[in-house]
Amino acid sequence: MFPTRDIPSPSSLFSAYASMAASMMLVRSMANEIIPQPVRGFLLSTLRYYFKPHSDRLTLIIEENCGMSRNQVYDAAEVYLCTKISPNTERLKISKSPKEKNLMIRLEKGEKLIDLYDGVELKWRFVCAESEKSNPNDSQPRSEKRFFELTFLKKHKEQILNTYVPFFLERAKAIKDEERDLKMYTLNSSYAYHGVKWESINLEHPATFETLAMDPELKNSVIEDLDRFVKRKEFYKRVGRAWKRGYLLYGPPGTGKSSLIAAMANHLRFDVYDLQLANILRDSDLRKLLLATANRSILVIEDIDCSVELQDRRRVDGRKQSDVQLVQLTLSGLLNFIDGLWSSCGDERIIVFTTNHKERLDPALLRPGRMDMHIHMSYCTSHGFKQLANTYLGIRGHHSLFSEIEGYLENTHVTPAQVAEELMKSDNADVALQGLIKLLKRKNIEGDDAAADAAADQKNAGIQKAKRQKLENKPRKSTRNTRAKSVIRRRKCL
Numbered sequence: 001m002f003p004t005r006d007i008p009s010p011s012s013l014f015s016a017y018a019s020m021a022a023s024m025m026l027v028r029s030m031a032n033e034i035i036p037q038p039v040r041g042f043l044l045s046t047l048r049y050y051f052k053p054h055s056d057r058l059t060l061i062i063e064e065n066c067g068m069s070r071n072q073v074y075d076a077a078e079v080y081l082c083t084k085i086s087p088n089t090e091r092l093k094i095s096k097s098p099k100e101k102n103l104m105i106r107l108e109k110g111e112k113l114i115d116l117y118d119g120v121e122l123k124w125r126f127v128c129a130e131s132e133k134s135n136p137n138d139s140q141p142r143s144e145k146r147f148f149e150l151t152f153l154k155k156h157k158e159q160i161l162n163t164y165v166p167f168f169l170e171r172a173k174a175i176k177d178e179e180r181d182l183k184m185y186t187l188n189s190s191y192a193y194h195g196v197k198w199e200s201i202n203l204e205h206p207a208t209f210e211t212l213a214m215d216p217e218l219k220n221s222v223i224e225d226l227d228r229f230v231k232r233k234e235f236y237k238r239v240g241r242a243w244k245r246g247y248l249l250y251g252p253p254g255t256g257k258s259s260l261i262a263a264m265a266n267h268l269r270f271d272v273y274d275l276q277l278a279n280i281l282r283d284s285d286l287r288k289l290l291l292a293t294a295n296r297s298i299l300v301i302e303d304i305d306c307s308v309e310l311q312d313r314r315r316v317d318g319r320k321q322s323d324v325q326l327v328q329l330t331l332s333g334l335l336n337f338i339d340g341l342w343s344s345c346g347d348e349r350i351i352v353f354t355t356n357h358k359e360r361l362d363p364a365l366l367r368p369g370r371m372d373m374h375i376h377m378s379y380c381t382s383h384g385f386k387q388l389a390n391t392y393l394g395i396r397g398h399h400s401l402f403s404e405i406e407g408y409l410e411n412t413h414v415t416p417a418q419v420a421e422e423l424m425k426s427d428n429a430d431v432a433l434q435g436l437i438k439l440l441k442r443k444n445i446e447g448d449d450a451a452a453d454a455a456a457d458q459k460n461a462g463i464q465k466a467k468r469q470k471l472e473n474k475p476r477k478s479t480r481n482t483r484a485k486s487v488i489r490r491r492k493c494l
């Protein structure tokens with residue numbers, strides 16, 4: 001039997017606890033009275049800091065807003081994380097506004113993601129919390145506070161802040177760029193504006209480097225050149241050059257010069273500014289227009305050989321006599337103007353000139369260093385034809401009619417535009433290719449005729465030239481004779 005004497009009865013236990021709790025409350029209330037609230041808060045948090053086990057993880061809080069403006073890091077994280085959605089993600093938000101092309105996908109609150117960067121594991125969590133009301137009597141509903149938590153090992157703090165955050169900011173920019181519609185700016189020459197203005201439409205030209213029929217080596221070198229250009233921000237800064245690049249596209253009509261410009265714009269996701277010089281009368285307009293172009297854009301001046309005949313244009317069309325301008329715009333003047341402006345402002349600019357007649361161009365344009373790359377767009381080759389047959393008829397391998405077509409292409413001048421037109425005439429590959437053979441045969445005969453004509457012309461021209469020279473020599477002799485005779489006559493007279 002246990003002695004029951006030492007075991008406290010429940011009622012005595014209760015009264016002991018009650019008196020202990022009362023005395024603790026008394027101590028606390030005394031402490032509350034003695035130590036003011038802010039000091040108490042500070043002491044508590046300090047004690048908590050020293051006695052809490054320390055974590056080896058750091059969490060960055062990325063809030064939606066910073067003051068009145070949006071937090072760019074938050075917006076970038078929202079876009080970037082859409083590319084990191086894993087099979088474990090359970091809830092996503094999707095939306096689409098009428099103006100947008102693609103669905104917008106965003107994380108739902110509470111969702112977590114893991115990202116790996118350079119071997120470092122990063123834990124992301126999207127949090128939506130109702131913010132505290134500053135005034136409890138306020139009838140307004142509580143606002144929602146949204147933020148991302150980014151957690152990783154503390155030892156990676158520098159790496160994350162200095163490289164990972166800039167990395168996903170850059171990626172988000174690229175993704176947004178990819179999503180947005182490209183713009184094509186043309187000039188609005190309505191003089192209601194007292195000048196010209198850029199007007200934009202969506203650039204929906206579907207040409208890409210994949211669909212472009214052109215010499216594969218040349219195509220690759222253009223792609224590489226463009227890719228190198230956009231990556232060389234630091235390089236251009238270091239060597240003290242403006243970050244811009246010029247391309248001259250030349251070749252007969254219908255060889256793909258305009259298509260190449262569209263392919264460049266689609267590849268780089270750059271807007272296009274189509275500068276029709278014929279619509280510009282004043283230097284001040286040109287300056288305004290150039291200054292109004294944005295970075296990451298392509299300025300296009302098509303058919304530059306026609307535009308250089310701009311000197312001394314006198315424009316009176318439908319305007320008051322007082323508005324009549326004497327326009328003096330020479331190519332070299334224009335180039336110096338563009339160079340000057342471009343060297344002083346703007347980044348990541350591309351300028352493209354096109355011409356059907358390179359030989360007619362002002363040497364100022366062809367001067368080394370002015371147009372960085374001269375790209376010859378030529379008649380359809382056998383490789384170009386295969387590319388078009390693939391694009392238009394879906395023929396990937398060989399076709400029984402190919403060798404005949406390739407035979408003709410070796411000595412026939414036909415443009416990719418003409419080939420493309422033939423290939424579009426039927427969905428049936430055999431019919432379309434037969435049509436192309438007919439065209440090539442016709443061209444071949446015309447080409448032979450034209451060559452025969454050209455040879456005959458040349459021969460005639462040679463004969464005419466010889467005759468002219470003969471004639472030119474005769475009078476010269478006769479002139480000399482006449483002059484000599486007259487001298488003799490004059491002497492005789494004396």
Ligand SMILES: Nc1ncnc2c1ncn2[C@@H]1O[C@H](COP(=O)(O)OP(=O)(O)OP(=O)(O)O)[C@@H](O)[C@H]1O
Pocket residue numbers: 211212213214251252253254255256257258259260356377415416417418420
């Ligand atoms: N190299 C090419 N590859 C694919 N398609 C081409 C090519 N060249 C021309 N085409 C087709 O022909 C059409 C006209 O070509 P494009 O306008 O690019 O020629 P261009 O060289 O700019 O002619 P122009 O000198 O008359 O301005 C294009 O829309 C395209 O369908």
Ligand SMILES: [Mg+2]
Pocket residue numbers: 257258259302354
């Ligand atoms: Mg063109």
